[in-house]
Amino acid sequence: MDFGRSAKASDYIERVGEFIRTEIDPVEADYWRAVRADGDGFTVPPIMEELKAKARGQGLWNLFLPDETHGAGLTNVEYASLAELMGRSSIASEVFNCSAPDTGNMEVLHLYGSEQQKRTWLDPLLRGEIRSVFCMTEPEVASSDATNMAATAVVKDDQIVLNGRKWFSSGIGHPMAKVAIFMGLTDADAPRYAQHSMVLVPLDSPGLEVKRLLPVFGRLDEPHGHGEVIFNDVRLPLDSVIAGPGRGFEIAQGRLGPGRIHHCMRLIGLSEKALELACKRATERVAFGKPLADLGGNRERIAKARIAINQARLLVLYTAWKLDTEGLRGARSEVSQIKVVVPNVATEVIDMAIQLHGAAGVTDDFPLAAAYTGARSLRLADGPDEVHLHLVARQELKPYGAAR
Template sequence: MDFQYSDRVRKLIDQLTDFMEEVVYPNEAVYMEQLREGGDRWQVPPVMEEMKKKARQAGLWNLFLPDSDHGGGLNNLEYAPLCEVMGRSAIAPEVFNCNAPDTGNMEVLERYGTEEQKQRWLRPLLDGEIRSCFSMTEPDVASSDATNMETTITRDGDEYIINGRKWWSSGAGDPRCRIAIVMGRSNPDAPRHEQHSMILVPLDTPGVRIERMLPVFGYDHAPHGHGEIVYDQVRVPRENMIWGEGKGFAIAQGRLGPGRIHHCMRLIGAAERALELMTDRVKKRVAFGKPLSDQGVIREWIADSRIEIEQARLLTLKAAYMMDTVGNRVARKEISMIKVVAPNVAQRVIDRAIQAFGGAGVSDDVPLAAMWANTRTLRLADGPDEVHRRAVAKLELAEREKVIR
């Protein structure tokens, strides 16, 4: 494995880093101020569109989309360090049109969508004109086993009827959110992993009702948000089916592999920023007659954080390399491993930084509390730790059984 960055990737890293320093970090506070000013937190702060325009003009746009005329043309390994830079700020991914769940939804449409679906929905998503959400998780079933889902997609002539309740449909609160990709059971008598389909549902379709936005550790994540959505006798044309009936799990595997590793890449960036904040803080603060940086326990925190970040980054790069060279299916063990490792590492590093900041660490004066909440959530999103550990153990046992035979 060669993790040497190409000249193009090094140039993009430098460009992104400079853009973050000059545009994104200075506007983090502006973004939050504008979010509070109007009295309606579910409106997009004007500074976001200003930053997006600058990013597009700089050529830092849709970098996530590989093997496509629409994206940056970067593979997973090349995109990894760029995604890490974006992950240093909660608002940065949207600035570069590289934010979840839109990235995953765009990949679904790019890979599996019809030309009509691409023109109607992919094009405006790629241009950053609209947003989307992904309705998979349900409140009434254990979604760690997605075959449990109860939402139905029923054919009725030239239409499909969707009935069900979904939650954690991230992005549903955004006023620009126009389309949902909904997963539900369409073929109940088919084999277990061929019973489900994914279908496009415009959010203004009769019967679609956003009941509430769900907070995450008290954060509402406005104007993005995470919606609980009811689909009540929702009718859409059969042309809205993605790929075909019974292809839901096949699409999900194609979507979730890149989505999971993108989360891990961003988490490493968040951990790096937390470590930088911690080291700057402990050099300036004095306790018991000397800087905190001279305290042995603080030095252990710094050393452990650096060691853990480097380990997580290497595993992320390995998983990305395998996805590029042997495909997502062969790399599924590495994807599951990094999906466990990255959130746990980032959570530990951010927690140490909070401790080093003391009371300031749990305030909004620094981004650490929000980073911690987001990181803790990602030990559940896209599959909980326990399910990924189960998958790793299952694959490991199967590989050993082949050796013994």
């Protein structure tokens, strides 16, 4: 097991860190002020496109893709440190064209898309000219079990016809969002994991309606948004299906594995940022004649936060190493382990930082309230804790004849 940094990875780490410090950090607060100053919050300030152009010009672009033709050609272990750096900032991932759900959608198209699908959708995504959406979760069924899916994608002659309701379709509010990947039931009589299909849906398709944007802890996550989307007899050419009908689950496994580890990598950075803010506050703020660091067991809380972050990082790196050496099949348990551990660590560290900031911690004067919302949501996104714990336990019990 080797977590050492190659010369290539070290170069990217240095350049990405410097770009964040010199280009992103000085304007991030201005970016959010501009977003909030807009009437509905769903207009992207010009500074974002300016930052993206600078990042692309410096070769700091599509860093998540292991394919050297389109990305940086980094391993999961190498990318982990870059994702951690990006996780410290609320906008850095988008600046480097490394933000969800585009990363997962680009990987799907890169691995499974036809040449036409790549030309139409992957190429502009890789250039950062458009954004995308992923439509999987549904309100009427327990989406933690994706075989419950009620939305349909039925083949009729040379068309695929979509019907159903999706929600928490992330990115649906972004003004640059142009395409969604929809997963639906195609053949209920097929084997269990060959029943579903993934379909590319232009957002201006007749029959597609964004019913509402969903607040998460009262936040609409502008300018991206998480929406409830209605598909009412949306008819598309059959070549809109990715890799062919019935391959939705196969594609989903390929998409969600890397997506889960990317979330966890970024959360390590977010946790580090929260701990830094906590330490700064604890040493500068005075109450009852003492710095906060010397009151109420705060030193122990800070120490435990440091230990928890370091433990979580090592587990993420181990998982990344297993993905690199054994693929998703060999790292399935570890991916689920980090998906449980890291969001829980992040929420605990951020909550501690909020407490040290007092009432200010729950306002937008500091990034902690938004950070908590994002970290807490990730205990549900890409599978709730309970699903991942079940998978880990199943893997552990398998040698004893009690896998299920």
